[in-house]
Amino acid sequence: MPQSDQTSLWHTLVSAGNLQDRFVSGASATVRLGELLEGTSLRECAGELCGRSVIIAPADQLTAALTLVELDGVARRLILCPPDLPAEHFSFVIETVPADAIVSDHPITGNYPSVGPRVICSPQIAAAVPDRRLRFQTEWILLTSGTTGAPKMVSHTLASLTGAIGYSGAAQNPLVWSTFYDIRRYGGLQIFLRAMLTGASLVVSNAAEPAADFLRRAGRHGVTHISGTPSHWRRALLTPAARSLDPQYVRLSGEIVDQSILDGLHAYYPNAKVAHAFASTEAGVAFDVRDGLAGFPASLIEHGSGDVEMKVEDGSLRIRSTRTASRYLGPAAAALAGADGFIDTGDMVELRGDRYYFVGRRDGVINVGGLKVHPEEVEAVINRHADVRMCLVRARRNPVLGAVVVAEVVPSEARSAAKAWKAELEAEIRSLCLETLPRHKVPASIRFVAALDVAPTGKIRRQP
């Protein structure tokens, strides 16, 4: 439902109804949304935050979720701070926005001259008569995961964040959403807002909680809808705890979704609809694809999707819609969109038949003797092998061609228990690549590893 400017998260959440049955579950506690009718997670300090520019910095996601519900429409600005933000970036963000209040579940002691109130929040709801009258159209500031250096700060409103969330009326059996993402990042925030605005409950993860425990907790709470990146899912399916879930709907986003992960999830959860979505912090949610196939229909470019217009220029996908962020913050902030209002996603696409396929990031291209290779297109081929769980393709410096393509592969447990498996599997992967890819894209070296590093964003870590 596109939010009018005249509402807040709290008011929409209340009007979605059924507060006594709905909950947010975290690793340490579960809070019924009804508790917030006569209570607060902010120890009666919410009043001090009215009209302020508040940095939301709890370690725990559940607590962060509660403060967002309480402060949208009350604070002038909410800055969503991911839990793994380094200390020097934390001060940078406070100074740049600037923030004049901090909310956290632990004392934050740094010297921040612009900051007034420092409020402690907690999942233990204290009795209170909260005043959540709508005073502001709160600006939401999200931080994007820059690969190096300071994070970029991106400005949204509740309306731009929720433009993709359709409301289909109260469901007969209430939905329970969950996500592997942190809700302070765009992908997770979408799921949090979706759950809050559409009358659902939510199970959030916790960075300190082992993945298997999270999956079992999600199973106990009867999660019906769950989202994550392909890397999140590839790792989840390695643990037997993934069997504790029986979802109706599985959503993928954040990384290129290839056919092997779609098929793998479909086989693992035969009762679930498996969909994938394209979104970015800057460009917002562009579309989702529900036909079970990788890529997206070329007709989307021609006709758009709802109020989203798309085009392909210089090989990359460009998006214009009401769901895009309005600006970057900061002294040397670049323009977010081009003169025509389209945002360049930097995601390169290729037309094959009547579908577009994502092939990789513009800035991730490997140059093999003057020929371009997107690591992701090679990964998609390797992932087709039934005995490959995950893989990572990257460049290795080479004295002959400048760089070559090399691959690290996580094999299936069954295969790696077999005798003399390495040479055989390596040869099979190589032939698969040689059959489908030009020679320069075939990995010069294939190494087997026990695991691959996944960043807190849920994306595979590409920097060594």
Add this chain to the structure above:
Amino acid sequence: MSIRSEVIAQFQKVAKEQDKCLAPLTDDLSFLDSGLDSLCFAIIVTRLEDSLGLDPFTSAEDNGFPVTLGEFIKFYENAAK
């Protein structure tokens, strides 16, 4: 396995994988006549780095790329010293 035998094994393996007709491997074989292209050499260097743990091209002073098989083997043997 000696460096020489590992280098020769990789030449043969890569030529087969890349469907190239490899000339007889003698020490004075010039790379231009070997039947391999630059991508094959790039792959061989990568594989030798994996199997021998040697990357003589970054460690060596600017001696240029060896042009015969014998020089190439010597290049790796020197790097191992």
